[in-house]
Amino acid sequence: MDPDEVEFLGEKSMIEIVPTFNSAPIYFIGGDVGPFRASIPLRVPLWVAVHLKQQQQCKIIPPDWMDLEKLENLKEEEKSNRSFIKMPSEHYIVEAKLILGCAADDIPRTDEIRTIIKDIWDIRKSKLRSSMDQMIKKSAMYAAVDNLTLMEINSIRPLLPHALEQIYRIKSNKRAILNRTQGSVTTPSNATGSFTN
Template sequence: MDASEVEFLAEKETVKIIPNFSLDKIYLIGGDLGPFNPGLPVDVPVWLALNLKQRQKCRIVPPAWMDVDKLEEMRDLERKEDTFTPVPSPYYMELTKLLLNYASDNIPKADEIRTLVKDIWDTRIAKLRLSADSFISQLEAHAKLDNLTLMEINTIRAFLLDSLNCMYKLRSNQQPGSSKGQFTDF
């Protein structure tokens, strides 16, 4: 899976916007949106919010978790705990990048938020690598991926799956009696 495909999935998340135009309810396959009234906040998917924002038709209200104090708290918790802590949104990385790139004027302290989210991301990736290593070295057969987001899994997926595949084959060497290990005569 490509990172941009993960981003595409993230664009289905809803975000609150304050439009500056009026429009009746619009009926789409994915659900009904609106009605839009100037000054009244309304929930729309991120892709629509960004499109309206680029045409300067709305102001984006940042999600509640996109706040310096809350993110600092989360970062400290993430650093303290050995396991993965719950994240505010399953697409926190993608949403931060999208919203900060296109609507940084609507988000207070955009730069600090960017740094904090990056810190959280780095801590989590380091943990992910640590747990992948212990997963391999203890010859575990399954792992619980609680609180991991799609983007995080996606960065390590290709490598981890290929390694597990190799390891499975090297492990099956140890049981030469199994029918898979027998080589067919030419």
């Protein structure tokens, strides 16, 4: 899947904004948004927030987790834990990219936040690589990927599933050959078996 398409799905997450204008609600097919009252916060889909921000019509309030201290803790936890920890948002990387991209002026210490999110992403990616390596070595045909976010899953999609498919192909060929040779050996012994009966 194209990363843009992951972003497309991530753009549906809700985010809080403070509009700078008054307006009646907007009746989207996907649900109503609004009414907008100047300087009263409300929740809107991320794509609406980004659009309004680009028009300078709102301030974006960063999600709870987009806070230096919380991210610092998250990073430590991710580092010390061997498995993947649950991320505060299913689309954290998309949200971070879009919000930091368009509303850097609404968020304090953007550069540090950007760096730390990148760090978390890198830690998770390196864990992901080593567990992929293990998986292929053990040629496992099943894996729980519970706390992985969509973007992370998508990043391994070009490689892991295909590698496993090839392994499966080799294994099932081996099985077919084994069955065939066993079959030719067992048939006579069966025949003798039935003979004695």
